[in-house]
Every structure is written in structure tokens, then in C-alpha cells.
Amino acid sequence: MAEIKIEKKSPVWPWIIAALLIVGALLYFFVLKDDNNDNGLAGAAAGTTEETRAVDKRAASAPASRDSDEVGQYVQYVNEHGNMDLDHEYTNDALLQLTEAVRAKAGQLNHDIQADLEQVEELAGQIQQDPFETTHATKIRSAADILANAMANMQQQHYPDLNDKTQEVKQAAGQIEPNTLTLDQRDAVKGFFHKSAILLQSMQ
Amino acid sequence: MADDNRTLFYLDELSDHKVASDYPDVRGWKLNDAQDRTIGKIDDLLAHKKAQRVVYLDVEVDEDLIEEGHEPLERSAGKGVHEFINKDGENHLIVPIGLASIDEENKVVRCDSVNRETFKKTKRFNKSEPIQREYEVMVIETYVHDVDRNANSRTDDSFYDRDEYRRRDN
Numbered sequence: 001m002a003e004i005k006i007e008k009k010s011p012v013w014p015w016i017i018a019a020l021l022i023v024g025a026l027l028y029f030f031v032l033k034d035d036n037n038d039n040g041l042a043g044a045a046a047g048t049t050e051e052t053r054a055v056d057k058r059a060a061s062a063p064a065s066r067d068s069d070e071v072g073q074y075v076q077y078v079n080e081h082g083n084m085d086l087d088h089e090y091t092n093d094a095l096l097q098l099t100e101a102v103r104a105k106a107g108q109l110n111h112d113i114q115a116d117l118e119q120v121e122e123l124a125g126q127i128q129q130d131p132f133e134t135t136h137a138t139k140i141r142s143a144a145d146i147l148a149n150a151m152a153n154m155q156q157q158h159y160p161d162l163n164d165k166t167q168e169v170k171q172a173a174g175q176i177e178p179n180t181l182t183l184d185q186r187d188a189v190k191g192f193f194h195k196s197a198i199l200l201q202s203m204q
Numbered sequence: 205m206a207d208d209n210r211t212l213f214y215l216d217e218l219s220d221h222k223v224a225s226d227y228p229d230v231r232g233w234k235l236n237d238a239q240d241r242t243i244g245k246i247d248d249l250l251a252h253k254k255a256q257r258v259v260y261l262d263v264e265v266d267e268d269l270i271e272e273g274h275e276p277l278e279r280s281a282g283k284g285v286h287e288f289i290n291k292d293g294e295n296h297l298i299v300p301i302g303l304a305s306i307d308e309e310n311k312v313v314r315c316d317s318v319n320r321e322t323f324k325k326t327k328r329f330n331k332s333e334p335i336q337r338e339y340e341v342m343v344i345e346t347y348v349h350d351v352d353r354n355a356n357s358r359t360d361d362s363f364y365d366r367d368e369y370r371r372r373d374n
Contacts, residue, residue: 002304002313003371004258005224006215006251 070104300368
């Protein structure tokens with residue numbers, strides 16, 4: 001003998017709300033993840049003046065092992081991306097990491113190059129904000145020259161045996177053509193970063 | 205149909221209700237008699253909304269059964285006189301759920317205790333008309349023969365406590 005019960009249908013709106021919450025949660029995690037990545041890049045990008053001073057203080061008072069961190073990070077970054085195709089993100093990141101590495105080395109050696117590095121950071125900020133790719137190479141060249149001279153000064157005073165490597169850095173900087181698109185002279189730009197990494201690593 | 209005391213509702217008109225999840229929705233299935241001959245198709249389910257269960261199967265009777273029913277009235281001594289005349293357009297009848305057994309595999313519902321002759325004699329109704337308690341009593345009396353004729357109160361829900369509306373576990 002049969003029995004058939006009936007029941008109220010479930011309302012649809014709780015499912016709609018649940019679906020919206022799930023979509024919201026996914027967006028939140030993706031956006032948060034993107035924000036964290038962006039913050040990481042911002043940390044590598046041109047910092048504030050306060051941040052610069054803090055790095056200088058740390059570089060001046062910290063033991064040698066900490067100073068080599070920035071150099072080590074820069075060398076590792078260049079090695080990891082050395083075989084990759086050049087793009088503006090890499091150029092910008094490499095420039096800023098090189099700046100940090102040079103600052104750390106200067107702090108270790110009590111070498112005052114603050115003004116030079118501020119110029120480089122200014123140029124890096126301009127590159128980031130400048131929508132016109134045609135001016136990037138000019139700024140990169142200027143920054144490279146400043147950094148090459150800064151490293152050369154430190155090397156000549158403290159590491160006289162590394163003249164050859166300094167020359168290679170200066171030559172590499174000189175090969176960056178101001179009036180040529182950065183992406184059309186990948187080897188020159190990468191070459192400068194690579195030679196700088198070798199010089200800094202040698203100045204341990 | 206706008207009766208405040210109404211207790212039976214077609215499931216098709218209860219837009220916020222459905223057959224409960226562990227039970228088969230037999231709408232559209234065939235209804236067979238005791239000899240397993242089809243007498244019609246289950247068109248809808250009549251449910252007791254308060255009790256949240258089906259009490260009748262609303263069956264749309266096959267044409268051939270209607271044709272067979274156009275016979276002289278029968279008189280059976282001792283059993284009372286059945287003088288139902290079904291008008292044109294009256295092609296539905298109700299079957300108490302307790303008299304039915306559900307064959308889910310073959311999608312068929314069977315009335316093992318009611319034969320074709322009885323179904324032929326059963327008073328039918330027009331679906332557009334509301335089900336009255338008097339009709340329910342009349343129909344039950346056709347299927348079984350010991351209905352209390354005083355059970356005519358529309359508000360008497362205990363009417364559905366009869367065996368004809370309940371599942372009997374074997």
C-alpha cells in the first residue's frame with residue numbers, strides 16, 4: 001500500500017546568496033594574492049626617503065653577512081632572469097635591486113654615495129611612470145653610468161685588484177644606446193646588469 | 205475553490221510544494237486495476253496540505269473505460285443501488301492512496317483490490333469542479349462497502365485516518 005508525502009520546495013534565494021559569497025571569496029583571495037604580489041614588487045621598486053635612510057642605517061651598522069644579502073639577492077635575481085627575454089619589469093626590478101646592492105656595499109665600506117643613488121632612484125621612478133618607451137633607454141643609460149661610477153669609486157679605494165671588472169661594467173654601461181629602444185638592445189642592458197653582478201660579487 | 209475550510213489541494217496548484225524527496229512522483233504513470241489492466245493515467249495528486257501527504261490519486265480515465273461504462277444500471281440486492289450517471293466531460297476519478305501500490309521499476313500504480321467493473325461504476329467528476337466530501341464518501345463506498353455515511357463534515361480530518369488513505373506495512 002502506497003504512501004506519498006509532500007514537502008515545501010526549498011527557496012532559491014539562499015543558494016543565490018551562497019553562490020555570491022563563493023564568488024566573493026574567490027575574488028577576495030585572488031585580489032589579495034595579487035595585492036601581495038604587487039606589494040612585493042613595490043618593495044623592490046623605488047622606496048621612500050625614509051625607507052632609503054633605513055636601508056642606509058642598516059647597511060652601516062649591520063655585520064658583513066647582512067650587507068651581502070642585498071648583493072646576494074641582486075646576483076641571484078640577475079642569474080635567474082639572465083636567460084629570459086628582457087622586459088620593462090625585469091629592467092626596472094634589476095635596476096632597483098642593483099641600487100640596493102650598491103647602497104649596501106657603500107654602507108659596508110662607509111662610502112657616501114647617497115646623492116648618486118637618489119639620482120638613480122629618481123630615474124627608476126621616471127621609467128616606471130613614463131609611458132613613452134623611447135625615453136626609457138636614455139634613463140637606463142644615465143642610471144647605469146651613475147651606478148658604474150659609484151661602483152668604480154668604491155672598487156678603486158677598497159678593491160684595487162678589480163680594475164678589470166670595473167672597466168667591463170663601464171664598457172657595458174657605455175653600450176646602452178640612449179636613442180635606441182630598450183627592447184632592441186636587450187643584450188646590452190642585460191650585459192650591464194650581468195657585469196655589475198660579477199663586480200659586486202667580487203667585492204666581498 | 206476559494207473555500208477557507210479546504211483541506212485538499214491538487215499538487216499542481218501548490219507551486220511551493222513538491223513530492224518529498226524519498227517518494228516517487230507518479231504523475232503521468234498508468235493506473236492498473238486488480239487484473240493489471242490500465243484504467244487511466246494519473247493526472248495529478250490530491251494532497252492533504254496540513255498533513256503534508258497525498259490522499260488521492262487523480263486519474264484521467266481512458267476513453268474505452270468510459271465507453272464500456274455506458275451500460276444499463278446494475279442492481280445488486282443487498283449491496284445497495286448504484287445509480288451514478290457520468291455526464292460528458294466527467295472523465296476523472298479519485299483513488300485513495302491506501303488502495304494503491306507503486307511499482308517504481310515499471311512506473312505503474314496498481315489497485316490490487318479494485319477490479320475494472322468497479323472502476324466502470326465509480327462516479328467520475330469534472331476536473332474543473334472542486335472535490336466535495338460527499339463525493340469522497342460516495343467514491344469510497346464504491347471501492348469498499350463499510351464507509352460511515354455520517355462522515356460528511358468537510359472539516360473532519362479524521363476521515364483520512366482510514367486504512368484507505370494509509371500505507372499498511374506488510
